[in-house]
Amino acid sequence: MDLNADLGEGFGRWELGDDEALLDVVTSANVACGFHAGDAATMRRTCALAASQGVAVGAQVGYRDLAGFGRRFIEYELPQLRDEIIYQVGALQALAAAEGTRVRYLKPHGALYHAVAHVDAIVDAARATGLPVLCAPGSPLATAAGDAVVPVYAEGFADRAYRADGTLLPRGKPGAVITDQEEVVARALLMAVDQRVIALDGTVLPHAVDSICLHGDTPGAVTLARAVREALAQADVPLRPFLP
Template sequence: MDLNADLGEGFGRWSLGDDRALIDIVTSANVACGFHAGDPETMRRTCELAAARGVAVGAHVGYRDLNGFGRRFVDVDAATLTAEVLYQLGGLDACARAAGTRVAYVKPHGALYNALVEHEAQADAVVDAVRAYDPALPVLGMPGAVWLKRAEVAGLPVRHEAFADRAYSPRGTLLDRRLPGAVLHDPHEVAARCVALAVDGQVRAVDGRLLRIRADSICVHGDTPGAVGVARAVREALTGAGVALRPFAGGLEPAAA
């Protein structure tokens, strides 16, 4: 199983999350590409951290929405969205290669991630961008999302994701962050959910029913209170259950000291 987290989400003098602690826990890093968060210096520094530890670098592409942290839907033209995703991919990949690694996969962020579950025009736009950049680049998203179906038809490698610390609706979608209980904080509860996901392929929805979830990667969010403790509990629980942790997109050896 792969364990991923959103990293590099600082901007200028503003920092968010403990990237240095999380990079020692996860196997894949979703690195902000400067549109919802991040800046060139932060991108390069995060890639250097990942490269030093053999952690896979993923392009965490999003809407051009620094003020809203990419969590607001943007009704952007498809051609513009394709160009913006290409721009983000190229910028992060340059930072990754300078650090001795590469962009190993693509994962949309925030409102774009949620929009691509059903928004066909934007799904096609993101698929077009990834295909134009590198048709062998894996894409990561929620099982059943329209954009993953379009990506598979287009020949892109598709990988599925589950969420450690987010509540699921009975439909198998993520509960809106604005609703009570949408984000889980208890490390023991989150860790137990992750073991069930990895071992049994199941997660319990908010109404109590069990959902079948096919997951190649589990996401632990780095911007919530206590994130490092939660991520560490998840890793320890998974390894304790005999689950081997490695990047789904293929890892690199840590850089020489």
């Protein structure tokens, strides 16, 4: 099983999350590429740390929206969005290469992760850059990537509530984010070992994922992430980047 997290999400003077601590936990790092977060120096430093830890580097691409951290839908024209994604990937590729590593996958961030209208721009950018996509299984993005023969990898969220249809309860709703360590660990194990997740209404859903997404920018997040990693290790789940 792979563990991924968003990293390098500061900008200039501003920091976010404890990147060094998380890089000890994850096996894949989604590095912010400068449009919604991240700057060149942070991107490079994150790549260097990832390389030194054997962590795979992915391009965390998003809308051009520093003020909104990429969390607001923007009504892009598709070719423009596609080209901005390619731009971000290329920027990270050059900085990763400068640190002796390379970009292995692409993961959309924030509102772009969920924007049904924009899946073709993401898929086209993935094809143009030759990268696979990391996203939610069964999502419109996963489907579009599959249709375009772009490799897709699936990720699950051990700390998020699922609805019976397999989609996430939106972040704003009560109970959407699970913070109880025991519960998060149990859910991670269920995903990793049994490839299942239990929905809000109790339904047990099949949920085969290649990676579990951990969060780093909330209080206690790193402790939680460590607990998940440790539990998976104790359950003899091999931890490694989802890409060979």
